[in-house]
Amino acid sequence: MIQKFFIFCSGADAHILASCSEGEKNKYAGIGATVFFTALMAFIAASYALYTVFDNPYSAIFFGFLWGLLIFNLDRFIVSTLKKRDHFGKELLQASPRILLAVIIAVVISKPLEMKIFEKEINQVLLEQKNTLTLANKDQIALQYQPSVNELNARIATLKNEVAEKERSTNALYDTYIAEAEGRQGTLLIGKGPVYKEKRDKHDASLAELQALRKTNAEKIAEAEAEIAMLNTEYQASVAESQPIIDGFDGLMARINALSELPWFPSFFIFLLFLAIETSPIIVKLLAPKGPYDLKQEEEESLVATWVTQKVNERNHILATDTLLNQKVYSEIAEEEAIYAYKKQKAEELMRLQADSFHELQVKNL
Structure with a gap:
């Protein structure tokens, strides 16, 4: 049950993964667990940061939960859309925007937790700032x-x-x-x-x-x-x-400024920790060799692409054949004299009726 939940968190296709080995399932369950716990840390960090803003635990937990869901969805999307290629350079190029997004997410998650970890030191800095502000x-x-x-x-x-x-x-x-x-x-x-x-x-x-x-x-x-x-x-x-x-x-901005006055190395170390956690699913997919899941997924995508190509070609052939048949039919009809005489007769009758109607209208107006 837990393995299925973590596989869902990884964004992998459970139908394809069901036919793979246990090792492949465990690999994607581990990736999903990383995604889940990253979102959990994002929920805790956002709740604390919002609590310093609203001073209301219920509002902070509610919006923190929404932020955790957002991070979970982003991480799941990043991992699930990263596909194995035959060339590592192409894979790295494909992963580069996702790595950049992961760095941004790591910064957003780590900063509130840094404020909580160094809360006592931040309070001391804030006390000194408050005393200075009081005197000023x-x-x-x-x-x-x-x-x-x-x-x-x-x-x-x-x-x-x-x-x-x-x-x-x-x-x-x-x-x-x-x-x-x-x-x-x-x-x-x-x-x-x-x-x-x-x-x-x-x-x-x-x-x-x-x-x-x-x-x-x-x-x-x-x-x-x-x-x-x-x-x-x-x-x-x-x-x-x-x-x-x-x-x-x-407030939040005051605490961020107070945090910036503390030594940078501990904060930088915590940022690196969250950066490693956030980018670990991407790094795992980049470094891992192409496995059974990747091969089967590629096969299914190839089948769909081939089927779509066949359908498009079939519709194009039907359209071309239908166009040729219509041209042939109408060209043969145009050469028949009886049809020509019939259409000429009907056109003359229509022109007579139009002339009679116009004449009656003019007489009525007089």
Whole structure:
């Protein structure tokens, strides 16, 4: 039962193969098994690749199964249409497009399996790429808010400098009137005289201005800090909103690119393995000598070709004979006077009827 199934997978004619030896049957069963297991690997590879796209196991299995059937049909077609010739060069020329197709199929099958085999290494590369993208994303979003934040910080610094400058001038006035009272500066007289009172009034006025400035600037600084806090909140919200896009950066294309950043030799080795599996049925048919199955298949094709050629020649002879007979019959009829006179009489009657009908039509129109 298993042998019959694998023979079906090989695309061989089971009717012809039934009359061959067991060795011939086993050869084509082995070719069919290779075709079947290649399609099975294609199903697994496609299901995994599509799962990274759809994130749905049922859809991935369904489309992976369709892809496996497609690869099975292609491989079966490639093997079944490769026929043994009397010259190896002709066989190789016949197999060259099929080998090229097998190489393409091997690439398509091996790539998803490489991604599964090196999944941990690919995840590490993707993690590094995600971290880089996260930092770059934060920098890009910060460019939208940083100018406003810098402007607000500059305004706060200016307001604080105004207060600090006013404090320095007020402290200077304080030192001046204290020095006047102690007789160290100004009039050099100890005591609180008119000059002391004048300098004290200037200090008190400056102190009042300082207190008012502190209150006004404190309110302005609080408003600026509130704006900075709001901008920071918006910035964090923008970063949080865009982060899921970066976290989802693990699709099929991202994984293929991450795979390309890994050392090439292991991937190339896996590709060679699948290339060997995919081309093995073709190579077996090319290298194997012409067996009983090939001879019987060639005999059947020759019988069909001969039968078709005979039928075509027979129809051509019938057509040629029929044409000659018709020419002879009609040429003899054309030479008989009675038939000529009869056809002339009928033509004259027809012309009279046409003339009478035309005359009646003209009279009716008048």
